Amino acid sequence: MKGWLDERLHTSSLFQSLFAHPVPKRSNFLDYLGFATLFAFINQAVTGILLATVYHPSASGAYASIQTLQNSVAGHFVRSLHSWGANFMVVLVGLHLLRVFFAAAYKRPRELTWVMGGILLIATLGLAFTGYLLPWDQKGYWATTVGTAMAGYVPVVGDFLVRLLRDGTQVTGATLTRFYAVHMLVLPALLLLAFVPHFFFVLRQGMAATDELQEAEARGEDVRKISRPFWPDVALRMAAFVLLVGAALWLIASLYPKGLGAAADPLNKAHFTPEPAWYFFGIYQLLKYFPGKLDGLAMVGLPLIGIVVLFSLPWLDRNPSRRAKRRPLALGLAGVLVLGLGLLTYQGMNSVPKALAGTGVIAQPSYSKDIQPILHNSCLQCHANIATYPGTLKRVTPGNPETSLLYQHITGSVQPQMPFGQPPLPKTQIQTIKNWIRAGAKNN
Amino acid sequence: MDKGSDKDTDKRAVPVTRRRFLGLGVGSVAGVVALGYVGLAFDFLNPPPAGAEPLREVGQTGDFNVNEPRLVTYKGNGIEQGVYVINLGAEGWLALDFHCTHLQCAVNWVGSVNKFMCPCHGGVYDIRGHVLSGPPPRPLYHRVIKIQGNSVMVGGRQA
């Protein structure tokens, strides 16, 4: 068989040229992240095709078809795999990008590989965004409404862009059809079109990690001691790493199966508060720091700058060195950016309401255990500092609920009644807060 | 091809050889075909204009008390849609889109304070949809509204 193929296609020399090179021993699993991303994509493709065989892409049928799917064990698991796989893919793409950045592998002569990687990153985020709408639940519907509304802040063509994304002025069945086509056909095609050259360049130029061997060889050193052959040593390590990632995905998907929220309600009768998928929380949180008219800047300006910097990085960064020590500026800036985004994401996730246990009235409430969670859930979205003790204290007269601003507003004795524009807090929570203030509003 | 090269006797002018002619021909036909695909894609993806919705009846004039906005709902485009219809008495009628102009959460009419309020980032509008406070950059969108006899008809968005 091997001989048969070789005779016709010269496979062994092809194989030799692709896989016979040595890889430095220093190279570790961080250099396999791209490969792991490819695995995540294959998982998405396989589970995605399976889901497509049962999904009804229409506003009237989508939710019910997912509900039916959730009733079968295998179906539910495939959906969990797809949903968790999306998270894996976003994370792996991000880590891969960071690793490549840290190793300075985007520099000459690998600029084009980096640019293709940029397209892959955007296609991945696009897939995550469009996929969010497809189950047609409240979460997806409102995240899509808000997410597409952001395009409206693009100067001049904003309104048209929003209508183009939605195929109308609001998110309707037509939007679902459009997102479905983009999710299933356009973005996967884009992904493959960018992946083929991305991968080809790596094969053609070798991993950046192998450059040091060539330099050593040029100096006449024997590289055998500091390297191991790609085939089979490194290839096996790669496969082992990818299998580990795969096992983690299967484990998480089975331990935390993907749920399905309430069906989309375009009138939002239940006052659902929209929230994005966690990987967009950074931007979501950032908006809170851009008051008033400046938020358009955060929604359009910053992402635009991000994209421009991403694609021009190999030419922006003129520093030829690849050593971390010689790139303090690039690494410093990137460090600040990553930390900032991480912090924003963390904050954003924390400011999202979580379901409170229905504990009833608490006679002796503790600030951190009972009061703070209520404030977190119902006030924090607008009142940035209310859920810290000093922030709460500003609105409270210890011992005297009736003269406390907080109490007055949640009961409506002082207008406007809070939470603003939403149904009042349940009586039990109001009573709990009252009890806490009466007992002296202690920081307990 | 520029016409100048025919008359021009300049030696540097490129003669139209058979190969060049074929190349140009194939190139321009391919260009036209490609443009055709782009045009088709544009036609398919181009969204309907903002005010494209047909007028539809959403109630009788008697159903709407003066200065009490009411969210009327109807089926359209596969989903339940809604619009606030407001009887302003002597000042006539108004139909307001219920999506906040900030990031398009659904605003609620809060009768106790006579305001539209947005639960997402605290946008507040008056009964005519003008912004009172919060981040919304512009008033609520108006929808077409017509009173025909006793029936209240609502249409698409006005710019």
Ligand code: FES
């Ligand atoms: S969406 Fe209404 S205030 Fe932000």
